[in-house]
Each structure stands twice: as structure tokens, then as C-alpha cells.
Amino acid sequence: MRTAAEFNLYYTAPDPWHISHARFRDKVLRRCMKSFIRDKSVLELGCGEGHLTQTVFRKARSVVGIDISDVAIARAKSLELPNARFESADFLQASFENYDVIAAIECVNYLSLPERGAFLEKVAREHAGKILLISGPIVDYTRHFGHKRLMHEFTTLGFKSLRFYNLSLYWHPPSSRIIANLIKLPLAHTLLDWMPEQMVYQRLYALRAPKPA
Numbered sequence: 001m002r003t004a005a006e007f008n009l010y011y012t013a014p015d016p017w018h019i020s021h022a023r024f025r026d027k028v029l030r031r032c033m034k035s036f037i038r039d040k041s042v043l044e045l046g047c048g049e050g051h052l053t054q055t056v057f058r059k060a061r062s063v064v065g066i067d068i069s070d071v072a073i074a075r076a077k078s079l080e081l082p083n084a085r086f087e088s089a090d091f092l093q094a095s096f097e098n099y100d101v102i103a104a105i106e107c108v109n110y111l112s113l114p115e116r117g118a119f120l121e122k123v124a125r126e127h128a129g130k131i132l133l134i135s136g137p138i139v140d141y142t143r144h145f146g147h148k149r150l151m152h153e154f155t156t157l158g159f160k161s162l163r164f165y166n167l168s169l170y171w172h173p174p175s176s177r178i179i180a181n182l183i184k185l186p187l188a189h190t191l192l193d194w195m196p197e198q199m200v201y202q203r204l205y206a207l208r209a210p211k212p213a
């Protein structure tokens, strides 16, 4: 896991991952997640500066956004979103209890493998029988976040995979860049889930945590 100080360094300047320009990702995430989050109480892990809280989670009844970077959290608070409050904390230490949905969008991929195992076990314990939405890059270079490995961990720990959605395509090799751009044309996003596995960059998993025995 990276530390609060390391993530604060990323946030020296606002929007270090150019998330505010990722309008296509916002659109796809909104479509995939709307049925899971509408009128629900959501715990948004690794919320950063609150970009998704504002653009994607605005239909949730309430959102608690948690991020390890207090610099990012200060910016999120300044948005003054009516349905959200923000806290600076390591999500591995935060309580997962009493939310309808936990959303972990592009943040669990920063954990080591043992930390990810501990994270999933914590979800199973404190969020039993409820919805977990988790996304990250599943491409080859992040081998430990690959699809097969994730599915293996989910099923081993008793999570039920409800659905997964492709969020974006990888820009390598350069020929893929053309398709990655074409998919952004109106309605072309409907083809995302039909793309071959090796072209997929980010994927969202909708899971149900195991029910208590």
C-alpha cells in the first residue's frame, strides 16, 4: 500500500490522474452503476477529490467518501455536495458497516495481494450479503489485478459475481488506440462488453458479499 504522504505528493497539483477529463469513463460508470446506487447509502472508497461523488454518485441517497489523502479530502469537502460527506482515512482501517453499497473505483489496485485479501475479508465480515462495486485495470502489466486472479479470489471468499462491465480499452499496441477512440463515439460504448479480453483496460465487477453462515 502507498502511504498518505505518497498520495499527498500526487495531489500537490489538483487532478493528478486527469480524472476530470475522463468523461467517457464517467458516462460508462453511471450506466453500469445506476441500478445499484440509486437511492442507496454508499461508502465510496478512495474517493480522491470527489469527482465521482459529484458526477456518478449524485443519485445515491447518501455518500460517505473516504480517502487516505487529506489534501484530496479537503478539495472534496470544498465541493459542498448535498448528499455527501468526506473523511480522511485509510479504508483498511475504516468501518464498512451500515451501508447499502460499497464502491471501490480504481483504488484497490494500489493494495498488495495480502492487503487485497484482507480487504475482501473485511468486506465479507462487515458488509455481509450486500453489494460491492470494484474496478481497476485488468491489463497484463497489473498481473495481480488480472481477471482470472480476481475471479478466483472472489469465488474462494464466497463472493457472488453478479455481473462485470468493461469500462475502457487499452491503448497498446497503437492499433488498439484507434478502437479505443472509436468506442467513444455515440452508442459505440454498447459494444464495450463484446471486446476481446486482451483489449480491455479497466473492468467493473458487481459482487454480492457472502451472507453470514
Ligand SMILES: C[S@@+](CC[C@H](N)C(=O)[O-])C[C@H]1O[C@@H](n2cnc3c(N)ncnc32)[C@H](O)[C@@H]1O
Residues within 6 Å of the ligand: 001, 002, 007, 017, 019, 045, 046, 047, 048, 049, 051, 052, 066, 067, 068, 069, 072, 089, 090, 091, 092, 105, 106, 107, 110
Ligand atoms: C486513481 S485515484 C482514483 C480516485 C477515484 N476513485 C476515481 O476513480 O476517480 C486512487 C485514490 O485512492 C486513494 N487510496 C489509495 N489507497 C487508499 C487507502 N488504503 N485508503 C484510502 N484511500 C486510498 C488515493 O489517495 C487516491 O485518491
